[in-house]
Amino acid sequence: MLWRDETRIPTSPVDPTVMVLRVDSKDGAPLAVVVNYACHAVTLGPENLQYSADYPGEMARTVEKAYPGAVCLFVQGGAGDINPYYDKTPLIQDAVFVMRETGRTLAREAIRTLAAITTHDVSDTELRIAREPLQFKARYSHDKVLAGLDLQKMSLSGRMHIEAATRGPYTGPVTTLLLGHEFAFVGVPCEIFVDFQMELRERVRDFPIVFGGYTNGNLGYVPTIRAAVDGGYGASQIGSYIEVGAGNRMIDAAVIRLGYWTDKLQSKAHPPLQ
Numbered sequence: 496m497l498w499r500d501e502t503r504i505p506t507s508p509v510d511p512t513v514m515v516l517r518v519d520s521k522d523g524a525p526l527a528v529v530v531n532y533a534c535h536a537v538t539l540g541p542e543n544l545q546y547s548a549d550y551p552g553e554m555a556r557t558v559e560k561a562y563p564g565a566v567c568l569f570v571q572g573g574a575g576d577i578n579p580y581y582d583k584t585p586l587i588q589d590a591v592f593v594m595r596e597t598g599r600t601l602a603r604e605a606i607r608t609l610a611a612i613t614t615h616d617v618s619d620t621e622l623r624i625a626r627e628p629l630q631f632k633a634r635y636s637h638d639k640v641l642a643g644l645d646l647q648k649m650s651l652s653g654r655m656h657i658e659a660a661t662r663g664p665y666t667g668p669v670t671t672l673l674l675g676h677e678f679a680f681v682g683v684p685c686e687i688f689v690d691f692q693m694e695l696r697e698r699v700r701d702f703p704i705v706f707g708g709y710t711n712g713n714l715g716y717v718p719t720i721r722a723a724v725d726g727g728y729g730a731s732q733i734g735s736y737i738e739v740g741a742g743n744r745m746i747d748a749a750v751i752r753l754g755y756w757t758d759k760l761q762s763k764a765h766p767p768l769q
Contacts, residue, residue, distance in 0.1 A: 514704075514706075515531075534579055537582055538579050538594040539590050550594055550597040553602070557602035558606060625671050627752065631663065631737040633660070665714055676701065682707040684714055695749065714737050
């Protein structure tokens, strides 16, 4: 885990994909742009006390300036283990400039992609949406966690956090949306690791998928099984408190739902062989 990577040392896994969705009016004027990317919005640090949308806000402003009249929206992807190069930049190090340049970098890629998009009329406008609640066990034993702590020295908020993170089961919805066969949206209620959005894109290639973390809830960090075994921030501390393997179940649920909607999975069994 590199909190900051000013020298831009190549790391893995990183999803380089910038997913861009463009919606035009009948006369061809752009109405809306959706940019989907996986990276924490933390170029500004905790010492910044001004309201800020961090780099996604600057990205949206830059795109809207290039496409007057259009609204630009940002969907945060599976950013559980992805930070910007310049994480939590101190204000004395020109943090606002760094934040804006980070946003403009993403905007330039979005604008380049937008220019290459040729929109078309959508004849199949059927909108399907499902919110499937999944139940997860707690990853950590309540008694074992408390055995190594002195509760008298902990703050009330700390004790409440431990209590919430060791008292399962937890319910979180996987949200799946499909517009015709144009694009899908999959949202998971957690700070999920980036591997999962790359896996989903590999498993479903029929249409573009906008992938969103932090959707309809937040069950903390959800690492891959390998990351949970290796340990590290977001993978093995109290913030990753639902059972190992939860991310796999979430992605499976979305793949299955899209499979039924696209008739690749059948709800009616074939007749038995004679």
